[in-house]
Amino acid sequence: MASFYTVKELSDAKQVPELYQVTKHLVFSSPATLAYNSPGAEGFGVKRAGLSIPESVMLIVSPGCCGRNTSQISSMPRYKNRFFYLQMDETDLVTGRHLKKIPQAVSEIVEFLEEKPRLVMICATCVDALLGTDWDRVCRKAEEESHVLVRPCYMYALTREGLRPPMVHVRQSLYSLLEERKKDNRAVNLLGFFSPVSREWEMFGYLEKAGVRTIRQISECESFDAFLGMAEANFNIVLNPECRSAADDLADRLKIPYVELQRFYDPDRIQRQYAAFARAVGIEIEDEPDHDRAQRMLSEFASGHQGLSVSIGECVNANPFELALTLASRGLHVAEIFAPVNELSAWYLKRLSGICPSCRVYCSQAPSMLSYEEPEEKIRLTIGKDAGYYHPDAVHVPWNSDVQPFGYAGVAALVREIQRMSGELS
Amino acid sequence: MKGLRKYLTPFAPDQSGAVSMCYALGGMVVIVDAGGCAGNICGFDEPRWQPDYASSSHVGAVFSAGLRDMDAILGRDEALTAKVEEAARQIDASFIALVGTPVPAVIGTDLPSAARMAQKACHLPCIAIQTDGMHLYDRGIEEALLTLVKAFSGPGEGDGQGQRASTDRNVCSVLGWNPLDLFDPQWADAVRSFLLSSGYDEVLIPGADRGLEAFVQLRHAKRNYVVSPAGIAAARHLEKMYGIPYEVTFPADPGILMENNRHPCAEIPFPGDDLKVLVVHQQVLANAIRKSLAGSGFRGSITAATWFRLDPEFAKEGDIHLQEEDDFIELVREGGFDLIIADPSLKPMAKQYQGAWIDAFHFAVSGQAAIDHRRNIIKG
Structure with missing residues (x-):
């Protein structure tokens, strides 16, 4: 049987149980979450993230095993001719001679490509983490010889729980390319995702009304030069905490301050956050109509599905605990959550324990998940790609698209998506 | 480079x-x-x-x-x-x-x-x-197979010094089978069916058969069929320990190696005596395609090449071990081939090549392309 704690047990626990600390047990690569639990795998792992900037290519410097699954990404049209490999052997490990080959390899790649890249990302892996390779120095040398920009990104699975995990560092590395420019008071950047935030997000309208004329996000930059334009921003909005370090760098280096927004599905939480945001940046936001519409849609759906048993996964464009609280507090029966538990989950767990104390919380990466069996109570709706794997007969709302839902528009889109399935539910 | x-x-x-x-x-x-x-x-x-x-x-x-x-x-x-x-x-x-x-x-x-x-x-x-x-x-595969054989297949009834374990059953085994050669779940079944129809009572396929029993029973095999170079070390070990002879061959219709499971000869797009053919796969399967062509009356020359282990004992003169991309590019450029039978992911390295090409998927090479290909077949 797969191990779990109930929401109540977790809420009462003095510390996060070892079940949810992946460094404390073997890691099960559940097929449910496989796309997400390797830093080089599907989704926006280091490899795809490192190629977010237009006109860039990547050289993966590693033993062959680390680049193997890249063919899965290479088959996507936008990544054709963008991945290259310098394979290491045992002698390289001992002598470090592979590092001397990198400038030549970069030059060969530049020469090979008909359309010359503006940037070559060097993707380094665990072995160089252990060897203590100075990648900044190696990249400088490669830049001198190839006459293109060369930057490192680190696919260091070994440091996933460290101070600078791979997905934090890759963002720092990308935004380090921005150089000081004259500020445009009417320009704002959205930082955090490598795919676009949905243009349905009401914030675009609020900012426009406040006088903002240009809102940039890395995924919408069509050229390298367009990306460099992000340095003109008056301020940054950070939408993913993994981008906080990069935003700190930009604040320090280019004097671009930032404000952080979290993704919520409870309209009241969104409204409170917008009020704080408006105060911080000195604008007015009139969000009452959007708030009321989202609230109404959510309430109507919930009232029509009281007691509906729901399973929520972690491969979802949401904080699973926040989404669980949003739904449970409106009368849905959240029976299961598959998600990592950490200190940040505590606030939600405390509130959930008063509404659905027996809700089971699983760690998808725990070895016992190999023995997961569906509970007797039938799960009717799954939200999150992984939850769908565990309940093949339920109605699935994967809610994990590359395009990122946010704000009231995100709430409305989720409700619409669930309602699209509501025929099956009823 | x-x-x-x-x-x-x-x-x-x-x-x-x-x-x-x-x-x-x-x-x-x-x-x-x-x-x-x-x-x-x-x-x-x-x-x-x-x-x-x-x-x-x-x-x-x-x-x-x-x-x-x-x-x-x-x-x-x-x-x-x-x-x-x-x-x-x-x-x-x-x-x-x-x-x-x-x-x-x-x-x-x-x-x-x-x-x-x-x-x-x-x-x-x-x-x-x-x-x-x-x-x-x-x-x-070689390392794992040998380690598993040493750990779980003996000494049991054999004396471990060349004496075969006694059994009445007519058992054979297939060594070196693995799903990375061919992304096709049928290939273990195809080999098993072929050997059963050849008169064996039981066919052991370590790695494909569930559980450790295939390894435990290995010492009872009358003969080992080695279907990839990765199985040779284990076959030699079993010969030494239990006196089991082995044969490096592909004991099945080689059609399974080809796209749409058609016999290689059926795929040759033109007749002729002086055709030069290049087959690229793991060595045993490349040899099987060559043997199949030769056995069907094909009279041209056939070169086998592999990115993986090339055992000289089972190679013909002129067979080639490929290591770098440039090795393949040069081989195709200089080889004057009329037909290449290889994984389609190698095609971009043969831009100037004017001859025919027959796809023979090799999952260990193309990975995703082989998966997509199989899914397309399933979809029909």
């Missing part, structure tokens, strides 16, 4: 081969890595993990050791043992396999010693497969 890949993604590494050999045996496979290698294997290189691969697909007990930087720096082998012990309590496993990756290779982990510690703690047989992610899948 040596080691630089501009066209091809890296081929399946040794650790993937090792896991593929252990996957179906009912053991607990622990990939001694930080998580990326296990993700690569389970998410990509182990077809049986894919739910749509075959009706017999199942999720095996494959785990990552979840090493972190301080584990590596401090060499905390006892922490690994504790994790394995904890998991073994939760999983019904008949043995444990520790599979090496680049991280233990760099920090010099003594995997056999770690396996002994795990065996003592878990009271289960525990083997170490010393892969490092820097070699190719065939080497991992």
Whole structure:
């Protein structure tokens, strides 16, 4: 049987149980979450993230095993001719001679490509983490010889729980390319995702009304030069905490301050956050109509599905605990959550324990998940790609698209998506 | 430039081969890595993990050791043992396999010693497969197969010094089978059917058959058929230990090697006596295609080439071992071939080539393309 704690047990626990600390047990690569639990795998792992900037290519410097699954990404049209490999052997490990080959390899790649890249990302892996390779120095040398920009990104699975995990560092590395420019008071950047935030997000309208004329996000930059334009921003909005370090760098280096927004599905939480945001940046936001519409849609759906048993996964464009609280507090029966538990989950767990104390919380990466069996109570709706794997007969709302839902528009889109399935539910 | 890949993604590494050999045996496979290698294997290189691969697909007990930087720096082998012990309590496993990756290779982990510690703690047989992610899948299969054979197939009734175990059954075994040669769940069945129809009562296919029983029964085999160079070392070991003869061959219709399962000769787009053909696959399967063409009256010259192990004992003069992309580019440019039978992912390296090309998928080479191809076949 797969191990779990109930929401109540977790809420009462003095510390996060070892079940949810992946460094404390073997890691099960559940097929449910496989796309997400390797830093080089599907989704926006280091490899795809490192190629977010237009006109860039990547050289993966590693033993062959680390680049193997890249063919899965290479088959996507936008990544054709963008991945290259310098394979290491045992002698390289001992002598470090592979590092001397990198400038030549970069030059060969530049020469090979008909359309010359503006940037070559060097993707380094665990072995160089252990060897203590100075990648900044190696990249400088490669830049001198190839006459293109060369930057490192680190696919260091070994440091996933460290101070600078791979997905934090890759963002720092990308935004380090921005150089000081004259500020445009009417320009704002959205930082955090490598795919676009949905243009349905009401914030675009609020900012426009406040006088903002240009809102940039890395995924919408069509050229390298367009990306460099992000340095003109008056301020940054950070939408993913993994981008906080990069935003700190930009604040320090280019004097671009930032404000952080979290993704919520409870309209009241969104409204409170917008009020704080408006105060911080000195604008007015009139969000009452959007708030009321989202609230109404959510309430109507919930009232029509009281007691509906729901399973929520972690491969979802949401904080699973926040989404669980949003739904449970409106009368849905959240029976299961598959998600990592950490200190940040505590606030939600405390509130959930008063509404659905027996809700089971699983760690998808725990070895016992190999023995997961569906509970007797039938799960009717799954939200999150992984939850769908565990309940093949339920109605699935994967809610994990590359395009990122946010704000009231995100709430409305989720409700619409669930309602699209509501025929099956009823 | 040596080691630089501009066209091809890296081929399946040794650790993937090792896991593929252990996957179906009912053991607990622990990939001694930080998580990326296990993700690569389970998410990509182990077809049986894919739910749509075959009706017999199942999720095996494959785990990552979840090493972190301080584990590596401090060499905390006892922490690994504790994790394995904890998991073994939760999983019904008949043995444990520790599979090496680049991280233990760099920090010099003594995997056999770690396996002994795990065996003592878990009271289960525990083997170490010393892969490092820097070699190719065939080497991992060879290492895993030999380790499993040594651990589970004897000495039993044989004397371990060349004497065969006695049995009334007419049993043979197939050594070196693996899902990374052909991304086709039928290929073990095709080989088994062919050998059963040849008069054997039972066909053992270690690695494809569920559980360890195939390994335990190996000493009863009358003959071993070696279907990839990765199986040769185990075959030689079994010959030495139990006097079992072996034959390096592909005991089935080679049509299964070709796209749409058609016989290679049926695919040749034109007749002629002086045709030059290049076949690229793992050595035994390339030889099988060559043999099939030759046996069907084809009179041209056929060169076999492989990116993987080329055993001189089973090669013909002129057969080629490929290592770098430039080796293949030059071979095609200078070879004057009329027909190439190879994985389609090699095509971009043959831009100037004017001859015919027949796809022969090799999962260890093309990976995703082979998966997509198979899915298209299933969709019809």
